[in-house]
Amino acid sequence: MDKCEFILQELGKLYPDARPALKFSSPFELLVAVILSAQCTDERVNQVTEKLFQGHNTPETMLMLSEWELEKAIYSCGFYHTKAAHILSASRDIVEKFCGEVPNDLKTLQTLAGVGRKTANVVYSVAFGGDAIAVDTHVFRVANRTGLAVGKTPEKVEEGLMRVIPKEQWSKAHHLLIWHGRKICHSRKPNCSDCPIKGVCDFYLSKKDETV
Numbered sequence: 001m002d003k004c005e006f007i008l009q010e011l012g013k014l015y016p017d018a019r020p021a022l023k024f025s026s027p028f029e030l031l032v033a034v035i036l037s038a039q040c041t042d043e044r045v046n047q048v049t050e051k052l053f054q055g056h057n058t059p060e061t062m063l064m065l066s067e068w069e070l071e072k073a074i075y076s077c078g079f080y081h082t083k084a085a086h087i088l089s090a091s092r093d094i095v096e097k098f099c100g101e102v103p104n105d106l107k108t109l110q111t112l113a114g115v116g117r118k119t120a121n122v123v124y125s126v127a128f129g130g131d132a133i134a135v136d137t138h139v140f141r142v143a144n145r146t147g148l149a150v151g152k153t154p155e156k157v158e159e160g161l162m163r164v165i166p167k168e169q170w171s172k173a174h175h176l177l178i179w180h181g182r183k184i185c186h187s188r189k190p191n192c193s194d195c196p197i198k199g200v201c202d203f204y205l206s207k208k209d210e211t212v
Helices: 003-014 027-036 042-052 067-077 080-097 117-128 137-146 154-164 167-183 202-211
Strands: none
Touching: 003 167, 027 042, 027 080, 027 117, 042 067, 067 080, 117 154, 117 167, 137 154, 137 167, 137 202, 154 167
């Protein structure tokens, strides 16, 4: 069993129910939630969208809001000026260019305002069942620390993960790495003592060598 297979197997045991933490009931709701989640916790986003989606959960109804009204509704998610502008612009494109339906392919998704590669990967994978690996801060950190995929940019880490992880496991692996970053491999104080993959983790092994 190689390193990648071992890591995914152990994380699969640790997080058998790994799934998106964002709450949504349609591709459009997921798209909006992911845009709001930039530098914001999923818990906060869920609190905001629970109210927002009561009357504005389609691109058509979202466009009934003025930019100021949307900013007020999403204020607590941070960067509300930019996020509101992106959500309204994306909603307008979806209505005018795609007949009110969120595009279901990666390339087209990235033509929408505020939709970079990470957001497109999440929507493509979660909403449409596509094979993709979205590299957020958790995935970036865990991949680099373990040595699963080393890179200075999310794009480089994504490329590395796509090379070592079988394509049919990309989406599942994405969620496993996120959960591990949230639960154990924290940014400031990783809980290495409770980590089932520390035996193959570059970060842990280098730290262990320093104490010898």
